């Protein structure tokens with residue numbers, strides 16, 4: 001056959017089409033910034049937001065749509081939007097529901113960068129932001145003002161693990177037309193039905209259990225109505241919240257085992273927490289499944305299982321230095337942020353002095369994430385570190 005195109009052109013315009021009919025359990029992975037249209041009519045008819053077609057790689061490929069659909073299904077939502085991190089998912093929600101002059105309420109045990117985003121919006125963007133006691137329940141009604149547009153909730157809260165009465169908060173907020181956002185990362189959407197308990201919009205840090213191997217960052221905003229999808233979709237578009245195709249493929253690979261990993265992590269967390277409870281050095285177990293934890297009654301009412309992230313309080317007589325020595329003596333628990341992977345982690349935190357909702361005299365919290373190791377080995381590690389403390 002006559003060679004009509006030079007090699008440079010040929011290798012850039014690959015004309016090979018593989019035979020049809022290949023089937024496998026692995027989701028195919030599509031990469032692409034440029035998305036090709038068949039003709040000008042199709043290009044001009046594109047929609048940036050619709051999941052019925054494709055417009056530009058930033059806004060979606062078959063790979064990202066597949067993960068969005070899976071994450072929406074886990075929460076019982078209709079749509080999900082992927083973001084480059086859990087924190088960026090939080091910022092999309094803020095920008096979707098707030099403008100200058102509006103007011104937002106954030107629980108004072110929320111993931112601190114969520115609170116920091118609020119402080120920034122309040123300092124530089126003319127949005128008023130107030131922090132509330134996560135155990136406020138229906139009392140949130142007294143905090144809602146004319147200009148309140150968004151109430152954040154986190155179930156349970158970060159670090160100190162209070163379980164709020166989300167149905168009561170949502171009912172009060174909805175009566176005043178206020179949108180309720182939920183950070184549902186602790187349960188990975190598996191053991192807490194955020195929409196059934198009143199959330200309008202749910203955020204997941206996909207970095208955690210969905211990623212599952214501590215090797216990627218991703219977030220998701222999940223809604224259950226077309227109108228809310230459009231509302232969160234616009235800031236998502238405008239901010240250019242794209243995700244990396246390789247990371248999406250990794251999450252799709254991890255997702256089928258997420259429930260097993262989550263259940264193992266949760267069951268092991270109970271074995272470790274039971275052991276800690278029997279130790280004289282330990283005062284309180286801040287694990288939603290334990291009665292010491294504020295809001296345990298809402299855990300019993302609203303959850304169908306447990307995750308592997310919890311905190312505990314040493315007896316007050318232990319100083320910050322002693323607790324640091326305990327943490328640094330651990331050998332199986334890694335010292336680092338995040339959770340939801342296969343490895344156990346431990347981090348000490350000083351109780352935030354700004355907290356309105358903190359009623360105990362303790363100043364230090366230890367947060368543990370229980371991974372997939374044998375819990376008896378983890379207990380032996382905790383025991384030797386307590387001896388060094």
Ligand SMILES: Cc1ncc(COP(=O)(O)O)c(C=O)c1O
Nearest residue numbers: 085086087111185205207218338
């Ligand atoms: C409860 C919660 N929400 C959101 C995030 C943010 O996720 P990312 O690290 O992906 O930004 C985290 C991270 O630790 C978290 O613990």
